[in-house]
Amino acid sequence: MLESWRWYGPLDRIGLEEIAQTGAHGIVTALHEVPYGEVWTREAIAARKGLIASSRLDLAWNVVESLPVHERIKRGEGDLSSLFANYRQSLANLAAEGITTICYNFMPLLDWTRTELESPVAGGGTCLRFEAVHICALDLFMLEREGAEDDHPPELRARARAWFEASDKAARDRLTHAIMAGLPGAYDRYDIPALRAALTLYEGIDADALRANYARFLKEVVPVAQELGMRLCVHPDDPPRDILGLPRIVSDEDDIAWILDCLPVPENGLTLCSGSLGANPQNDVPAIAARFAERIHFAHLRNVAKDPDGSFEEAAHLAGDTDMVALVAVLLAEERRRRDQGRRDAQIPFRPDHGHALLSDLGRDTHPGYPLIGRMRGLAELRGVIKALSHENVGWG
Structure with missing residues (x-):
């Protein structure tokens, strides 16, 4: 598995030199400064890619998170031809710069939500x-x-x-x-x-209407991803439940099955986020990963601890309610299957997702959920799990 790290670019208080010290090599980032719906130009992509590579820290931009979907597309509002064209052009520009794994979400209005x-x-x-x-x-x-x-x-x-x-x-x-x-x-x-x-603006848009708009999005952009050799991977809803009257349609195993069956091609894939899916008491995250393993192109590994009333909080990466060791074992097994097929893209990029703010993280004012020390702790723990599960000699003596 390819160790990666989310970086907010020039907006981030954590520098590339610090990321390199965590041991991660892949950078997960986006052009956050570009307004939703506008084209990511090849020049801007190349500049961000060059900024990462010029650090001489053995870092490379390997995953886009996220190439955002405009709210009008989610609502199915008006003439969307220019928005779809811009999205396809952004994909083409990313592919031209060699960046081919694209994480996105289809959550109406709000992204991840915490109180x-x-x-x-x-x-x-x-x-x-x-x-x-x-x-x-x-x-x-x-x-x-x-x-x-x-x-x-x-x-x-x-x-x-x-x-x-x-x-x-x-x-x-x-x-x-x-x-x-x-x-x-x-x-x-x-x-x-x-x-x-x-x-x-979302009044009258229920889950069925949102699914219809999502299906249209997939049909507009996935064929271009196929032509470009790209992988699109949807991020689950966070939290995986309707919120403030907004429908959520990427919340459980049935939702994911519907999405992947909508266009049953590898380019229409999944970001396996163990924390988002894990916040739904009905979700068996390792089982979901096993069912859809061949369509997982990117993974967010984190854990949550749930309360009976629907509340939850971020747990340490190896604590919480999801069996992280079992989940990592599923992902490693999928990597072995891909290698056995001779695929050059067998390795699944992952990043340690939301960490606890610890030690010098406190008061540093990084992006919420994205501290340095807490995520580095998570990465170290996950690295140990991966190493142990990958070791050929599990016995001692």
Whole structure:
């Protein structure tokens, strides 16, 4: 497996020299400064690629995360021909620079969503947390979304009201800030009125409508990926549940099967995110990985610990509710299968996803969920699992 590291480019407070010291060689990045829907020019791609390579640190841009899908495409709104053309041109420009693995998502409006960015963990440090009571309070009492009561059980609604009535403006502002933190790079953030207005644009779009728009997207771009020798790999919803009235359609095994069957070709693939899928109590992540192994082109390895009310938080990479050793074993077995077929692309790139903020991470103000020390700890733990599972002589003596 190819050790990789997410880097936000010039926006990132973690430098390439520091990344090199983690032992990772692949860089997962994007042109976050380019507005959604515009073409990634070959010149801009080459400049970012050159910036990474010129470091002389044995680093290379190996995965794009993400080439974003415009919200109008997700909504199926108006004449989309220019947006599809721009997406295809960006793919062509990336392929011309030798970057052929493209992670993207089809989450409406919001990317990964958390309600707390600095939740304390045992022994010190902090983690990202999704608190069901807080998202319920936001939905019912801050956004005052019509129909929100039907999406939350009575006991949770009562707890949310109690939190809201006891909260002050600072607490509510922190919650709004945390929700917005999942939007990548230099992207517009919303206050409550703006978020309320943005949500209205999705009124009338249910899961079936969103699937139809997604199928159209795939049919518009996957054939070009086939021509270019690229791999598109969708990222699961995070969290894997409807949120704020927005439908989510990449949340479980059945969703993934529908997507991969929509265009059953290798170029229509999956980013296996163990944390996103692991937040759904119904998901057996190693089993999902085994079922779709041949279509996994990229992996995010992290872990979560879930609560009965739907809350969850980022756990240490080898802790939490997902059997990470079993999951890595599935990915290594798939790599062996690919090597046996003589494939040159047998190696699966992976990155240690969201880590705890530890030691000198605290107060450094890196992108939420993307500290240096916490992710390096995760990478070291995963490296040990991979090494142990790959060792031919499992016995001693």
